[in-house]
Structures are given as C-alpha cells and as structure tokens.
Amino acid sequence: MKRVTDKDVAIIILNWNAYDDTFECLKSLEHLTYPYFHVFLVDNASQDGSFDKLQQDYNDGKFHLSITFIQTGENLGFAGGNNVAIREAYKQGYQYFWLLNNDTVVDPNALTPLVETLENDKQVGIVGSKIYYYGTNKIWFAGGKVNTWTGKTKHIGIKEEDVGQYDQVKEVDYITGCSLGFRREVLETVGYMCEDYFLYYEETDWNVRANQYGWEIKYVPQSRVHHKVSASSGGEKNLSPIVAFYDIRNGYWFVKRTQKRKLKTFTAFCYAYYKALKKLLKVFIMNQNKKWRRLLYIHRALVNIGK
Known part of the structure; x- marks a missing residue:
C-alpha cells in the first residue's frame, strides 16, 4: 500500500x-x-x-x-x-x-x-x-x-x-x-x-x-x-422506466429528510403527485415504449411516498 x-x-x-x-x-x-x-x-x-x-x-x-x-x-x-x-x-x-x-x-x-x-x-x-x-x-x-x-x-x-x-x-x-x-x-x-x-x-x-x-x-x-x-440509464431521451420511480420517490424523500418545516414536506408530497401526473401523460402523448412498465413504476413511487 x-x-x-x-x-x-x-x-x-x-x-x-x-x-x-x-x-x-x-x-x-x-x-x-x-x-x-x-x-x-x-x-x-x-x-x-x-x-x-x-x-x-x-x-x-x-x-x-x-x-x-x-x-x-x-x-x-x-x-x-x-x-x-x-x-x-x-x-x-x-x-x-x-x-x-x-x-x-x-x-x-x-x-x-x-x-x-x-x-x-x-x-x-x-x-x-x-x-x-x-x-x-x-x-x-x-x-x-x-x-x-x-x-x-x-x-x-x-x-x-x-x-x-x-x-x-x-x-x-x-x-x-x-x-x-x-x-x-x-x-x-x-x-x-x-x-x-x-x-x-x-x-x-x-x-x-x-x-x-x-x-x-x-x-x-x-x-x-x-x-x-x-x-447507464438508457440515454437522456430514452430513460429506463425505473427512472420515474426513483425520480418521484426520492425527490419527496429528499425534502422530508433534510427540511424541518412540515409545510415543506406537504408541498413536496403534492409536487410528487404533480410530477407523477406529468410522467403519466408523457407515456401516452409521446407514445413511449414499455408503457405498462412505466405505469407500474409511477404507481409504485406514489405508494412508496405514501407510506
């Protein structure tokens, strides 16, 4: 050494x-x-x-x-x-x-x-x-x-x-x-x-x-x-379906863990649902591949932040 x-x-x-x-x-x-x-x-x-x-x-x-x-x-x-x-x-x-x-x-x-x-x-x-x-x-x-x-x-x-x-x-x-x-x-x-x-x-x-x-x-x-x-996640224009899960869940986790004000946790919770809705619409409007997998990961993210 x-x-x-x-x-x-x-x-x-x-x-x-x-x-x-x-x-x-x-x-x-x-x-x-x-x-x-x-x-x-x-x-x-x-x-x-x-x-x-x-x-x-x-x-x-x-x-x-x-x-x-x-x-x-x-x-x-x-x-x-x-x-x-x-x-x-x-x-x-x-x-x-x-x-x-x-x-x-x-x-x-x-x-x-x-x-x-x-x-x-x-x-x-x-x-x-x-x-x-x-x-x-x-x-x-x-x-x-x-x-x-x-x-x-x-x-x-x-x-x-x-x-x-x-x-x-x-x-x-x-x-x-x-x-x-x-x-x-x-x-x-x-x-x-x-x-x-x-x-x-x-x-x-x-x-x-x-x-x-x-x-x-x-x-x-x-x-x-x-x-x-x-x-490593499919390229900027073709992100893997699982990326949506971590993006939605972790954004909320980040605020909840680092911010003391309860109001910030609440607004981050609302924003996570807004973000999920945008991703949901994007799946169909942009006719993304692996639709069901993308929808599944969006759903799992919302379930996780609700725990």
Missing part, C-alpha cells in the same frame, strides 16, 4: 456493465496535470465481464496510472457503490476525494482547480466541475439549484452553448455526483451518502446536509469534464 500524503486525491469511479465508457474515462485520467492521485475502481456486480476485462487491461499494462479494483458483489446503487470505495480511501488516510462518473472524459486540468479551491479555503467542503455534453461545447452542468419546497433540482446553464457566461467560481446549492470533489472532514461531520436512495438525489441530499453543517459548496469552472449523459 502506497504512503498517502496530504496532497493525494482518491479518484473514485463506479463501473456497472460499461467497459468501453470506463476504459475511455480511465485513459483520460492518464493526462491529468495534477500528479498526486490514485484511482479506486469499484464495480457493482457487473454481468457483462467488464470488470474482469478492465482488470486484465491493467495487468497487461494498458493503463499508465495506479488503480485499486474493488468488487462489491451486488448492485448497491450509486451511493452504495461509491461509499464502499470512499470508506477504503478514508481508511488509507486520503484527505481529498473526487467522485467521477465512468461515462465521463476529463480535461487534463480537470483536477488541479478542484484541489486548489479546497486547499485555499478550509470552509469549502464540496467542489464541482463545469460539465459539457460529450463531444460538444454545450453545457450540461454549471452548478446546481434545488427547491427545498418541492425537491425540484436544476442544472444551471443546461443546454446552453458555452461562451464564457459561467466562468466564475461561485457558491451553489449542490454539485452533481458526476464530478464531485470533497475534503475528508465532510465525511467526519456529515457522514456518507444515504444508500437507500439507490439512484438520484443521494448526492443532492448529501450536499444540502453538508451545507447545513456549514460547509460551502463551490462550482469551479476551470475544471472541465465531458459527460455521455445518462448512458
């Missing part, structure tokens, strides 16, 4: 049935200008042989970076899988952590500004990148806003061409788990991400709780990442 210094960053990547994406992401990390990092590649029990193939690639010398491979043995979801690697890196003494989606490609300078922001201001707990739609100059994420009355989240700048309009470091409501850096002390004050969300809102919940503990959350546009949006 390598000796971990205060400058070292644990880069944590979660793989699930995505050999090509993960391979490209890892290769992009070879060009990082920040030299002090180690990759923890954690796999959520992939069924396509991707994890074994990536390990073989590493043993064959195809990656010019150091990687620790971790197999969870089951699909623990986004928070669960990442938490396994975070705990291991924490145990090894890492001071800085960078969660990175496996369907991303990073610019060579992507890590340096994140670390510098954390080093220069000890009150900053979480930092995040400017994220583009892969292969374009179109913004996917330039910081996040969250409505704590409804649970609705919004990516600042989404689908806008980047002409420098979001080039200032700024404090935001949340950073997406697609590219999220944080310091060790956040874990010691806030704890880990809640794993029962499984998909969506786990990092939003974690960001908001961190802010409630006094940590600042900063968007750092000098860090740039390119994202193959929603690759």
Whole structure:
C-alpha cells in the first residue's frame, strides 16, 4: 500500500456493465496535470465481464496510472457503490476525494482547480466541475439549484452553448455526483451518502446536509469534464422506466429528510403527485415504449411516498 500524503486525491469511479465508457474515462485520467492521485475502481456486480476485462487491461499494462479494483458483489446503487470505495480511501488516510462518473472524459486540468479551491479555503467542503455534453461545447452542468419546497433540482446553464457566461467560481446549492470533489472532514461531520436512495438525489441530499453543517459548496469552472449523459440509464431521451420511480420517490424523500418545516414536506408530497401526473401523460402523448412498465413504476413511487 502506497504512503498517502496530504496532497493525494482518491479518484473514485463506479463501473456497472460499461467497459468501453470506463476504459475511455480511465485513459483520460492518464493526462491529468495534477500528479498526486490514485484511482479506486469499484464495480457493482457487473454481468457483462467488464470488470474482469478492465482488470486484465491493467495487468497487461494498458493503463499508465495506479488503480485499486474493488468488487462489491451486488448492485448497491450509486451511493452504495461509491461509499464502499470512499470508506477504503478514508481508511488509507486520503484527505481529498473526487467522485467521477465512468461515462465521463476529463480535461487534463480537470483536477488541479478542484484541489486548489479546497486547499485555499478550509470552509469549502464540496467542489464541482463545469460539465459539457460529450463531444460538444454545450453545457450540461454549471452548478446546481434545488427547491427545498418541492425537491425540484436544476442544472444551471443546461443546454446552453458555452461562451464564457459561467466562468466564475461561485457558491451553489449542490454539485452533481458526476464530478464531485470533497475534503475528508465532510465525511467526519456529515457522514456518507444515504444508500437507500439507490439512484438520484443521494448526492443532492448529501450536499444540502453538508451545507447545513456549514460547509460551502463551490462550482469551479476551470475544471472541465465531458459527460455521455445518462448512458447507464438508457440515454437522456430514452430513460429506463425505473427512472420515474426513483425520480418521484426520492425527490419527496429528499425534502422530508433534510427540511424541518412540515409545510415543506406537504408541498413536496403534492409536487410528487404533480410530477407523477406529468410522467403519466408523457407515456401516452409521446407514445413511449414499455408503457405498462412505466405505469407500474409511477404507481409504485406514489405508494412508496405514501407510506
């Protein structure tokens, strides 16, 4: 085991049935200008042989970076899988952590500004990148806003061409788990991400709780990442039917768990039903495939929030 210094960053990547994406992401990390990092590649029990193939690639010398491979043995979801690697890196003494989606490609300078922001201001707990739609100059994420009355989240700048309009470091409501850096002390004050969300809102919940503990959350546009949006859930225009379940249920759970005012819980409950109605209409108006599965998951979400 390598000796971990205060400058070292644990880069944590979660793989699930995505050999090509993960391979490209890892290769992009070879060009990082920040030299002090180690990759923890954690796999959520992939069924396509991707994890074994990536390990073989590493043993064959195809990656010019150091990687620790971790197999969870089951699909623990986004928070669960990442938490396994975070705990291991924490145990090894890492001071800085960078969660990175496996369907991303990073610019060579992507890590340096994140670390510098954390080093220069000890009150900053979480930092995040400017994220583009892969292969374009179109913004996917330039910081996040969250409505704590409804649970609705919004990516600042989404689908806008980047002409420098979001080039200032700024404090935001949340950073997406697609590219999220944080310091060790956040874990010691806030704890880990809640794993029962499984998909969506786990990092939003974690960001908001961190802010409630006094940590600042900063968007750092000098860090740039390119994202193959929603690759693991069917693509942005053809999301898997189960996405509706987690979107409806978890938005309500997020407000209920992070907000003390009962009125906010009530408005979030109402908004969940509004969101379910919109998704229901969309199934028929847009003639989506797998109609019965989509309707079933919408129904299950409403049953879950009613418990």
